[in-house]
Amino acid sequence: MSLEEFKNRNIGKQNYVKLDLEHTPQTPLGRFSRVVRRTLKGELFVGLYVTLREMINALFRGEMHTVKYPLEKLPISPRYRAIHDMLRLLESGHYRCIGCGLCEKICISNCIRMDTRYDENQRKEVSEYTINFGRCIFCGYCAEVCPELAIVHGGRYETASEQRASFSIFEDMLTPVDALKQQKEYDGFGAVSPNADENIKKTPLAY
């Protein structure tokens, strides 16, 4: 938009609706009649009725909207971004992480540190992987960039701990081998599209 056009826009010509508001009366009589009108109005009883209704709903009709937190817990959504999980391959049970370092690069608060080396089979293995949860802002970018769906967010949201190091170790985040059957794919940031099967095309290189 050029400056000329910008200045000649039809501002305020669209559907704007003026609210029906009462202006303060200017005459003494008008002010007096407003005082009388407002004094005799029963709107405070309406307010009292509303609070009473809410109280009765909460106490006797089972519409209490609070929970007793440590005893009762609300379920969290499957996409919730809490403490990370490292997933394993379902077939072999080996961890999915290939040590590419994308999560370390994208991490906005620089809280991921990893180290890799070649093992005896000349296969890259992750020798060290830590996330500093004191710095992590749970933006979900690590899960979003991971090309192997290896790092995802889990459901552990109560992050208080006696020691800072307690939940930042690779092995702690990794799915336990015996719980491999229960391992679930993460639905949130970085998940494949719901219609992924249709989207996949054959690779251009015929092999």
Added chain:
Amino acid sequence: MQVTNKLTPFFENLNFERDDNTMVINFGPQHPSAHGQLRLVLELDGELVVKAYPDIGYLHRGIEKMGENMTYNEFLPTTDRLDYIASTANNYAYALAVEKLLDIQAPRRAQVIRTMLLELNRIISHLFFLATHALDVGAMSVFLYAFREREFAMDLMEDYCGARLTHSAVRIGGVPLDLPAGWLENLSKFLAKLPEEIQTYEDLLTENRIWKMRLEDVGVLAPEEALSWGCTGPMLRGSGIKYDIRKEEPYELYGELDFDIPVADTNDSYGRYRLYMEEMKQSARIIKQLIPMYAKTEPQLMAHAPKYISAPKEEIMTQNYALMQHFVLVTQGMRPPKGEVYAPTESPKGELGFYIKSEGEPYAYRLKCRAPSFFHTGLLQELLVGTYLADVVTIIGSTNIVFGEVDR
């Protein structure tokens, strides 16, 4: 007090011992009704405010500078921390500016989802405004009821993007995720319940004599003043000026949607309160129109621009070229063309826009955020003079400032 002017106030060397009858007090920076880290230095004559200096900077994190040292994608979660009441509005404003710079457009489904999220965020933000404003003025039940509804709206955000406050729910070129199964039904349920709840708040407040006494003719902002102080959003429309960026420079799907913009001409806090209530209803109306639009869209979520935007995850996992491109984009960042861009959006609080100057590098040469609350904070030094100390809290509540975006 030293002789100072508006440009160089000596906040450090305030003389609190006064010879005349006036008194200088500090309001904040830790005052519970100062909405964050606002420090107001008030000169009082009895109960009357003679001078008011808003002092900001207690929450300064250098976000604009951070934006110049991060790649474009990396900066997006940082924008969550501007106006943390409606994070998606910030994410969107930033993404829109970058998209304008890259000259790409989000696919239709992404646009529908974004507009839904923006309006849902507007409802969340306005409910928060209502709750804190009512609490500041002394109506505690409204605070509890409004926060209850806000929790349900935030549950919807959590189901979509996995966070309740710092959403990061928009990406440059689209949205990261499709709506989960059953989300639209939950949204419809929420929207069906919202008018009843708004009626509850209105029953408690709109006609209430105490609420009216505290708000009517308090914080009167003349239309000329509102314009000259650079007010936008409900502050401007509360002064009777018809200006809403959703209507004047439509972005996203607002051009196709049918909704009204309320305008109040009493210029006072009460008019602004009524305006916020009406805007919530209009937001609900917008989302209702968007729900049938969603089903008619193609499933594509991110714009197809391999130079700037990574392919979808399934392509990265199957296609070699997409994977290579993804690695380049993550490790080096996208390199937008040279140029500068400013994209205004109507955030719940007013005009929120990002100015980006790009030199073709993966980092912005200059990134500037035009946040509405900053201007509304400056306005306080004019608006508070001549009011009583008890009204200061009402006026601050009515301007709806959030310090994440004032200090940046």
